[in-house]
Amino acid sequence: MPEAAFAQxxxxxxxxxxxxxDTAVTRRxxxxxDTELSAGWIIIxxxxxxxxxxxxxxxxxxxxxxxxxxxxxxxxxxxxxxxPAVVRTDVVRAGRSLSTGTASLFQYxxxxxxxxxxxxxxxxxxxxxxxxxxxxxxxxxxxxxxxQCFGPQDAPAPIPGSSAIADRLMLKLDPATLGWALGxxxxxxxxxxxxxLADGRDADPLSLLLAVDALPPTAFEIGLSGWVPTVxxxxxxxxxxxxxxxxxSITTRNLAGGFLEEDAEVWDSADRLVAQSRQLASVRLG
Amino acid sequence: MPEAAFAQxxxxxxxxxxxxxDTAVTRRxxxxxDTELSAGWIIIxxxxxxxxxxxxxxxxxxxxxxxxxxxxxxxxxxxxxxxPAVVRTDVVRAGRSLSTGTASLFQYxxxxxxxxxxxxxxxxxxxxxxxxxxxxxxxxxxxxxxxQCFGPQDAPAPIPGSSAIADRLMLKLDPATLGWALGxxxxxxxxxxxxxLADGRDADPLSLLLAVDALPPTAFEIGLSGWVPTVxxxxxxxxxxxxxxxxxSITTRNLAGGFLEEDAEVWDSADRLVAQSRQLASVRLG
Numbered sequence: 352m353p354e355a356a357f358a359q360x361x362x363x364x365x366x367x368x369x370x371x372x373d374t375a376v377t378r379r380x381x382x383x384x385d386t387e388l389s390a391g392w393i394i395i396x397x398x399x400x401x402x403x404x405x406x407x408x409x410x411x412x413x414x415x416x417x418x419x420x421x422x423x424x425x426x427x428x429x430x431x432x433x434x435p436a437v438v439r440t441d442v443v444r445a446g447r448s449l450s451t452g453t454a455s456l457f458q459y460x461x462x463x464x465x466x467x468x469x470x471x472x473x474x475x476x477x478x479x480x481x482x483x484x485x486x487x488x489x490x491x492x493x494x495x496x497x498x499q500c501f502g503p504q505d506a507p508a509p510i511p512g513s514s515a516i517a518d519r520l521m522l523k524l525d526p527a528t529l530g531w532a533l534g535x536x537x538x539x540x541x542x543x544x545x546x547x548l549a550d551g552r553d554a555d556p557l558s559l560l561l562a563v564d565a566l567p568p569t570a571f572e573i574g575l576s577g578w579v580p581t582v583x584x585x586x587x588x589x590x591x592x593x594x595x596x597x598x599x600s601i602t603t604r605n606l607a608g609g610f611l612e613e614d615a616e617v618w619d620s621a622d623r624l625v626a627q628s629r630q631l632a633s634v635r636l637g
Numbered sequence: 638m639p640e641a642a643f644a645q646x647x648x649x650x651x652x653x654x655x656x657x658x659d660t661a662v663t664r665r666x667x668x669x670x671d672t673e674l675s676a677g678w679i680i681i682x683x684x685x686x687x688x689x690x691x692x693x694x695x696x697x698x699x700x701x702x703x704x705x706x707x708x709x710x711x712x713x714x715x716x717x718x719x720x721p722a723v724v725r726t727d728v729v730r731a732g733r734s735l736s737t738g739t740a741s742l743f744q745y746x747x748x749x750x751x752x753x754x755x756x757x758x759x760x761x762x763x764x765x766x767x768x769x770x771x772x773x774x775x776x777x778x779x780x781x782x783x784x785q786c787f788g789p790q791d792a793p794a795p796i797p798g799s800s801a802i803a804d805r806l807m808l809k810l811d812p813a814t815l816g817w818a819l820g821x822x823x824x825x826x827x828x829x830x831x832x833x834l835a836d837g838r839d840a841d842p843l844s845l846l847l848a849v850d851a852l853p854p855t856a857f858e859i860g861l862s863g864w865v866p867t868v869x870x871x872x873x874x875x876x877x878x879x880x881x882x883x884x885x886s887i888t889t890r891n892l893a894g895g896f897l898e899e900d901a902e903v904w905d906s907a908d909r910l911v912a913q914s915r916q917l918a919s920v921r922l923g
Contacts, residue, residue, distance in 0.1 A: 395656070400782055421868065421896075421917070422712070422868055422869035424710035424711070424712070424758055424762050424869065424871055424915045426737050426758055426759075426899070428729065428730045428732075428737060435862070443712070443714065443753065443756050444714045444715075444753065445773075446714075449868065451756065452712060453739075453756075453758075462688075467730065470729050470737065470739075470758060471758075472710055472712055472739075472756055472757075472758040472867060473712075474868055478759065478894075481893075481894030481895055482895050483894065484892075484893065484894065484895070485861050485891075485892070485893040485894075486859065486892040486893075487825065487890060487891040487892065487893065488825070488890050489890040489891045489893075521693075523750045539774070542776065573772065582661065582707065582708055582735065582760055582870070583708035583710065583760060583873070585869070585871045585915065587712055587896075587898060587915075588896065589891065589893055589894065589896065592895060599647070604773060604774050604775040604914070605771075605773040605774075605775045605799050605908075606770075606771070606772040606773065607771040607772075607773065607875055607876060607909075607910070607912050608764075608767030608768055608769065608770065608771075608875065608876065609767055609768050609770070610707075610767075610873075610875065612873060612875075612913055618822065623893075624890075624891050624893070627891070627898055627915070629871065629873075629915055631707070631873045633667045
């Protein structure tokens, strides 16, 4: 098979994909990692917060004795930019089934001084060591088949929020949550989408950290536009995702005092709730 | 008025109450606070996680330039015990409208070595500086009037989970979520209650950190018993609570792999959603 044809049909794999390369970290010293933030994950004018969380999550997976993020809490301090960055980690506690650590992402100002971008506190474990019992009343989001959903490339006009990151994601949004793209936001703070990586790489716990913060913000359907910067984002990874596309739903119920919460659920192709998140974001009312 | 009669009718106030005394911290050095964990907030055999969070939250309110917790993420490391403890805080970033800091609660082992109990990462602001806009689809929990709800003191037999803390709280649980107390758990992961402090002290942002983790665990209504230790708990305080009783609802949808999430909402007497939280807890299936 000619190499070009192979490249077209081959799917990227976990460990060998754009997402893996763009979230790679190189250990400079014990617990200290160099990385390069890619311009490929920009949304509006900001480096996507889920992508940044995956970079920090990868550093912690190396620094801690356990490899899977169970619960990751991130406080966003200043806006990250594409370019070099350093992640400094610290082990808080190494337990038998769970380890806890901190991670900080730093970049550099014009004088070369470090500026902290994000501080993370996280507990890691081994998802494969969990019992496979499930008792749930949660149900996957109801989404039309993928071919009846719409991606950024289907938009008649540029969609606010689509930019570099749109080329790296497979997003197929439920038309019921796309009123904002036609100038008629529903007023309901809901967004639902099929989700994958554009190169076909399957999901893993690190890419779930991206998935919870990769849809257009619910604020668009509430009738707000512009940037909705994250103050805090906590993700719980509940299960290792099965291969295949994910379904992501995000919901906002309460906008008050210039802040809103955005709750995300991520479901895998085996109908398992694989991740839950909540973020507190600040909004500017127009 | 005789002093005894006054004591009976006087309500404790914010700043002068059992909760305030039991969460008090004394600055030993910049950012370092001594405290004494009270045995009065034990539930089953553990010091209540919400009470502990309020102690940490009070230290951060002193250490940071802003006084109100906006978003507090706590990872619980080891079980706290009544007795002396020290809180070590660190300012991560002091911004104009938000400040971020860390806090750690330490106790001592038999050799006097410090053991870390809880690590917190939190962003603080000024709730009174927020605009009073509200756009919400959230609705307060539907609860019967307080005199049709039941507290620990109404139980025909000792309720699992009631112990010292029960004397310090005004809990009036919705009978619809009390099946577990009669040996017939509903199977639904829901608990709803009126909530206050027993001495009548009104709620403030610090006591909301207690309120989100003070009800009997949803696990009881799922049919599980025993301790459900918190791994991670994040609280968002959305609004300064009005005087009067609070309503708290907690919900679990997904128990899987020995972990469950517990989402709490706290509503004030003015029908404002004043706090939201989610915790990840581990369960032992019987």
